[in-house]
Structure formats: structure tokens, C-alpha cells
Amino acid sequence: MIRKLNNKGMTVVEILVTFLLVAVIIVSLYDGIVALKNKETIASYKLSLVTYRDLLTKDIQDDLIKIGLSSAQTSSLSDGTGYRITMALRDGSKRILEVKQQFGCNAVDAIEVDELCVKAGIDKNASDDFSISYGPEGDVVEYPLPNLGREELDNLDNSGTHTISALRINEVDISTANQVFSLRIVLNHPDLGSKYSIDIVSPINYP
Amino acid sequence: MKKNSKGFVLVETLVVTAFVAAVFSVIYINFYPLVGEYERRDFYDDLDSKYGAYWMKVFIQRGNFEFSSVSSAIQGEGQPGYYYGDANDFCGHFPDGSNDKNFCFVMAERLHVDHVIITRYRLDDSDGTTANFKLNVMNDTSVSESFRSYIEYLPDFIVASLNTARYRVLVEFKRPTGNSEDEEPYYTYSNMEVIR
Numbered sequence: 001m002i003r004k005l006n007n008k009g010m011t012v013v014e015i016l017v018t019f020l021l022v023a024v025i026i027v028s029l030y031d032g033i034v035a036l037k038n039k040e041t042i043a044s045y046k047l048s049l050v051t052y053r054d055l056l057t058k059d060i061q062d063d064l065i066k067i068g069l070s071s072a073q074t075s076s077l078s079d080g081t082g083y084r085i086t087m088a089l090r091d092g093s094k095r096i097l098e099v100k101q102q103f104g105c106n107a108v109d110a111i112e113v114d115e116l117c118v119k120a121g122i123d124k125n126a127s128d129d130f131s132i133s134y135g136p137e138g139d140v141v142e143y144p145l146p147n148l149g150r151e152e153l154d155n156l157d158n159s160g161t162h163t164i165s166a167l168r169i170n171e172v173d174i175s176t177a178n179q180v181f182s183l184r185i186v187l188n189h190p191d192l193g194s195k196y197s198i199d200i201v202s203p204i205n206y207p
Numbered sequence: 208m209k210k211n212s213k214g215f216v217l218v219e220t221l222v223v224t225a226f227v228a229a230v231f232s233v234i235y236i237n238f239y240p241l242v243g244e245y246e247r248r249d250f251y252d253d254l255d256s257k258y259g260a261y262w263m264k265v266f267i268q269r270g271n272f273e274f275s276s277v278s279s280a281i282q283g284e285g286q287p288g289y290y291y292g293d294a295n296d297f298c299g300h301f302p303d304g305s306n307d308k309n310f311c312f313v314m315a316e317r318l319h320v321d322h323v324i325i326t327r328y329r330l331d332d333s334d335g336t337t338a339n340f341k342l343n344v345m346n347d348t349s350v351s352e353s354f355r356s357y358i359e360y361l362p363d364f365i366v367a368s369l370n371t372a373r374y375r376v377l378v379e380f381k382r383p384t385g386n387s388e389d390e391e392p393y394y395t396y397s398n399m400e401v402i403r
Contacts, residue, residue: 053254054254057254057255057258058254061258065258065261175317177313178309178313179309179310179313180310180313180314180317182317193384194384195382195384195393199255199382201258201259201262201314201317201318203262203310203313203314206310207306
């Protein structure tokens with residue numbers, strides 16, 4: 001018995017229409033996939049930042065709540081790049097909190113260098129340098145800021161590159177007015193804003 | 208043998224397409240608010256708010272905090288079953304000129320306390336003798352909608368406190384952001400048991 005095979009295949013028009021449909025579907029999905037990828041990256045940044053903030057806050061608050069704060073004094077770091085807070089606790093021990101806040105030059109051309117860096121007293125080849133350290137006097141431990149993205153900028157005099165971090169310590173507010181110690185370290189990230197900053201408030205010598 | 212090469216007619220295709228579109232719309236409408244709800248819960252009982260609520264609890268537990276009016280709002284006949292006030296009203300429960308009052312005002316300001324609710328430890332009314340806190344607060348339009356959402360999210364705390372706490376404080380914080388003008392202040396919430 002001779003069996004007839006179906007060997008018709010597809011016409012050129014059918015193939016073209018199919019390719020066109022597949023192309024339209026891929027193009028329409030592409031934007032959505034890129035947006036989801038960005039969302040995933042931002043979510044991982046947020047998780048890192050919240051974990052960092054919570055760890056540091058808990059370590060400081062544990063001392064302030066369990067032992068109690070009897071005084072707090074603020075001074076500048078020896079190289080003038082930040083603040084040093086000496087907290088005397090009610091058991092006689094001391095805790096040191098150091099916040100280093102040195103802005104790098106975030107400018108891409110000579111005009112911006114003048115506007116953003118020279119007028120603000122920032123060296124045009126300086127990199128960002130932010131850090132927070134905390135611990136008992138003599139045993140201060142650095143809590144390095146999480147890496148939530150960095151940018152390498154070419155030095156304008158072609159002498160190499162300098163680094164600008166996405167996560168920066170924008171502000172440090174310290175107050176001991178009215179017998180209440182408060183510290184706000186504003187951690188700013190372009191995608192996360194300043195919502196995940198460090199806020200410590202504690203009464204001084206509260207019976 | 209005759210081959211069946213008819214395929215679908217246009218009406219069949221349209222009906223199936225409309226049905227699938229309707230199913231996806233229903234899924235989307237029900238799923239999308241859950242994403243917002245999940246993001247809002249980032250600001251429920253976060254660490255900073257928990258420490259803030261801790262200090263409000265410390266103030267309530269002080270001996271000179273005038274608790275009788277709070278207690279009658281919680282347990283009195285025909286009362287709503289909770290005390291609700293802003294930071295000024297809350298700190299006003301300390302005697303004028305007292306050290307506690309000064310600390311309370313300054314702490315509430317620095318902690319960004321916006322409103323405080325004090326109620327029973329358990330948030331349900333299963334004992335039948337007290338007001339239904341959740342039901343009453345849901346109908347109280349002076350309490351912000353986001354605070355009510357937080358209260359609705361909370362469990363009833365039906366298991367007795369290990370510390371024999373009889374009351375609970377719920378705090379609303381209005382937090383500032385950085386200097387950026389694009390960022391609006393935002394609200395966070397927390398609760399803590401109170402031993403009195």
C-alpha cells in the first residue's frame with residue numbers, strides 16, 4: 001500500500017506572520033522584564049541597607065536602654081572628616097561612635113568641578129569616604145557601609161580614577177539639648193531616598 | 208478519510224479571548240492591592256518604631272502618669288475601649304513642672320510621635336465585658352486611615368502576656384525624610400505591652 005505523506009509545509013507568508021508576531025511579543029515583554037530586573041536590584045539594595053541599619057541601631061540601643069546614658073559629648077575627628085561622639089553610660093563605661101563623612105568629587109567635566117567641588121572645598125580627584133564605627137572605648141569596630149553601587153569617574157587631569165558611592169551619608173544631626181540625646185545619620189541612596197536612615201534617641205540621666 | 212480542516216470560527220475565538228481577558232482582569236484587580244499592602248507593612252513594627260514605642264511604654268508605667276482617665280476610657284461603661292491622643296495630650300498626663308513631663312515632651316518630639324492609643328492587652332472582645340476595640344476604632348474617623356489599617360493588621364493577642372501586662376500602647380510616628388523636597392514625610396507604627 002502506498003501511503004501519501006503530508007509534505008506541504010508552511011508558506012512564506014505564514015512564516016513571516018509568525019516571525020512578526022513573535023517579534024511583537026518579545027518587544028512588548030522586554031520593557032517589563034527590564035523593569036522587573038531593576039525592581040529586584042532595588043529590593044536587594046533595600047534589604048542590605050535595612051539589615052545594616054538595624055544591626056547598628058540594635059547594638060547602640062542595647063547599650064543605651066539596658067545600661068542607660070549619663071552623658072554624651074561630640075567632637076570632630078582628628079583629621080576633620082567627621083564626628084566622634086563619646087557616650088558615658090551609667091555603669092561608668094564609655095562607648096565611642098565615629099561617623100566619617102568625606103564627600104568625593106561627583107563631577108564629570110571642568111564646569112561641574114568648579115560648581116560642585118571647588119566651591120564646596122572638595123578636592124577634584126577625591127573619592128567618597130563614608131564609614132561608621134562603634135564600640136567600647138579602645139575596642140571600636142567599623143561597620144562598613146554596604147556597597148549599593150559605585151561609579152568610577154576619570155580624574156580630569158588623567159591621573160587615574162576616583163570612586164563615588166551611590167549610598168552616601170548626607171547629613172549628621174547630633175543634639176543633647178534638653179537632656180535628650182538624639183542622633184540622625186541620613187543615609188541617602190538615589191533609588192531608596194532617605195527613609196532608611198539611622199535614628200537614635202535616648203534620655204540622658206533619666207531615673 | 209476526509210480530513211477535518213475547519214479550525215475555529217471567529218466568534219469562538221472572540222469568546223475565548225474575552226473569557227481569558229476577564230479572568231486576568233479579576234486576578235490583577237485582586238492581586239495589585241496586595242503589593243501595596245506588602246510595601247506598607249515595611250513600616251509596621253520596624254526597629255526604630257519599636258524603640259519609640261518602648262519609650263512611650265516607659266512613660267505610661269511611671270508612677271506619676273495620671274492613668275485614671277485613660278483607664279476609664281478603656282474600661283468605663285459606654286466608653287470606646289481606648290484612649291487616643293496626640294503627643295501633647297499624652298504627655299499632659301504628667302503633673303505640671305515634673306521632670307517626667309519635660310522628658311516626655313522632648314522625647315515625643317525627637318521620636319516624631321504623632322498619636323498614641325492605649326487600650327487593653329487583648330484587642331478582641333471575647334470576654335464580653337468590654338468594648339470592641341477594633342470595631343470602635345475602625346469607625347473613629349479622628350484616627351487616620353493608615354493607623355486604622357495598622358490596627359486591622361494586628362492580631363488579637365488572645366494569649367495572655369507572660370509579663371502579666373493588661374494594657375497595650377499603639378504609636379503612630381510621623382517621620383521626616385532628608386532635605387530633598389521630593390520626599391514627603393511618612394508614617395510608621397508600632398505597639399508594645401504595658402504593665403500597670
